[in-house]
Amino acid sequence: MENMKFERTILITGGAGFIGSHVVRLFVNKYPCCRIVNLDKLTYAGNLANLKDVENSPNYRFIKADICDFDTVCALMREMKVDGVIHLAAESHVDRSIRDPFTFARTNVLGTLSLLQAARQYWESLPERFEGKMFYHISTDEVYGALEFDGSLFTEDTKYDPHSPYSASKASSDHFVRAFHDTYGMPVIVTNCSNNYGPYQFPEKLIPLFINNIVHRRPLPVYGKGENVRDWLFVEDHARAIDLIFHRGKAAQTYNIGGFNEWKNIDLVRLLIRTTDSLLGRPEGADDDLVTFVTDRAGHDLRYAIDSTKLSSELGWRPSLQFEEGMEKTVKWYLDNAAWLDNVTSGDYMKYYEEMYEGR
Numbered sequence: 575m576e577n578m579k580f581e582r583t584i585l586i587t588g589g590a591g592f593i594g595s596h597v598v599r600l601f602v603n604k605y606p607c608c609r610i611v612n613l614d615k616l617t618y619a620g621n622l623a624n625l626k627d628v629e630n631s632p633n634y635r636f637i638k639a640d641i642c643d644f645d646t647v648c649a650l651m652r653e654m655k656v657d658g659v660i661h662l663a664a665e666s667h668v669d670r671s672i673r674d675p676f677t678f679a680r681t682n683v684l685g686t687l688s689l690l691q692a693a694r695q696y697w698e699s700l701p702e703r704f705e706g707k708m709f710y711h712i713s714t715d716e717v718y719g720a721l722e723f724d725g726s727l728f729t730e731d732t733k734y735d736p737h738s739p740y741s742a743s744k745a746s747s748d749h750f751v752r753a754f755h756d757t758y759g760m761p762v763i764v765t766n767c768s769n770n771y772g773p774y775q776f777p778e779k780l781i782p783l784f785i786n787n788i789v790h791r792r793p794l795p796v797y798g799k800g801e802n803v804r805d806w807l808f809v810e811d812h813a814r815a816i817d818l819i820f821h822r823g824k825a826a827q828t829y830n831i832g833g834f835n836e837w838k839n840i841d842l843v844r845l846l847i848r849t850t851d852s853l854l855g856r857p858e859g860a861d862d863d864l865v866t867f868v869t870d871r872a873g874h875d876l877r878y879a880i881d882s883t884k885l886s887s888e889l890g891w892r893p894s895l896q897f898e899e900g901m902e903k904t905v906k907w908y909l910d911n912a913a914w915l916d917n918v919t920s921g922d923y924m925k926y927y928e929e930m931y932e933g934r
């Protein structure tokens with residue numbers, strides 16, 4: 575009966591995480607005639623508090639499950655009559671991948687394969703087969719490796735050259751997704767996006783970690799000399815791109831998503847300190863001495879920068895925010911949501927944090 579009410583069912587994996595929660599929120603609000611099913615294992619990075627505002631929406635369903643559990647995923651595809659998959663569930667933190675690569679291979683590679691196979695088996699059992707179906711895989715620019723300081727950009731044709739266990743696992747999953755198109759004719763799309771920032775990001779990643787540390791006047795552990803460069807995109811702009819590409823992108827295509835917004839880590843950290851201190855009413859320069867240069871990350875990629883021309887010229891997408899504006903919005907959100915931050919940093923968080931920076 576429940577299936578009758580909705581025109582389509584879209585399965586979003588990893589919807590309780592950082593980017594996934596923004597995608598779920600956007601789809602639940604924008605597409606009331608679609609049922610949005612959020613499948614998430616709720617690892618340390620998954621948090622249902624990220625979705626409080628949509629949890630009672632009639633077109634939203636949450637299912638706690640592991641994407642690696644093939645039988646559960648197969649049953650879900652059939653029972654929910656899934657028409658489209660937007661796959662974000664992953665282990666996503668490079669430093670954790672250096673300490674525990676197996677977990678990354680299991681979730682990111684085998685988990686993606688489990689979803690692909692379950693979607694294929696279900697869709698092939700239908701009279702219309704792949705007609706109107708889509709498997710959309712969310713990947714990262716890190717699969718392309720590292721750039722020099724020479725103004726070059728990653729395009730959709732850049733050769734894969736991953737360096738961390740995280741990026742190697744994402745690269746492998748991208749290859750499986752494309753293989754399912756080439757081998758079985760399954761409609762797939764892959765997008766490779768640059769670093770995201772914004773509300774609801776787990777405070778192990780640079781920006782929320784450092785905001786939290788500035789608030790508590792804890793050291794800011796900058797890896798190496800802080801000269802590495804990342805291309806930063808506001809998370810809601812990524813969610814808008816995902817919506818556009820899911821609905822209007824071409825099957826079997828890859829799209830790069832990025833903000834044309836490169837920042838050297840140390841410059842970003844200085845901006846973060848200025849913004850946070852100003853919003854906290856602290857005098858300028860009050861927290862400059864929190865910057866602490868620590869031992870570099872192993873295999874630390876020098877520079878990432880994305881060319882998203884294909885996405886803007888074919889589908890008209892543009893980032894909406896200037897970085898300074900997005901940064902102010904982000905810092906303000908973390909300051910206004912101290913309870914969220916306290917909640918996710920309770921439990922084992924400080925143990926992880928201390929171990930991560932021990933001896934650095």
Ligand code: NAD
Nearest residue numbers: 588590591592593615616617619620640641663664769770
């Ligand atoms: P995140 O770590 O915040 O969230 C990941 C989510 O996946 C969590 O809710 C977690 O519970 C869930 N999950 C993990 N293992 C699972 C499993 N086995 N089964 C079901 N659910 C599981 O990650 P994020 O930063 O939101 O990234 C989402 C996706 O976007 C990832 O695929 C990542 O590779 C990609 N990506 C991230 C960025 C970025 O800057 N954060 C940039 C480009 C691409």
Ligand code: TYD
Nearest residue numbers: 668769778779780781795796797802804839
């Ligand atoms: P991160 O947010 O982990 O994203 P990614 O490694 O996927 O780019 O890190 C962003 C940059 O900040 C990266 O160059 C590593 C650096 N970094 C630090 O200098 N100190 C830190 O404590 C963290 C977490 C990251």
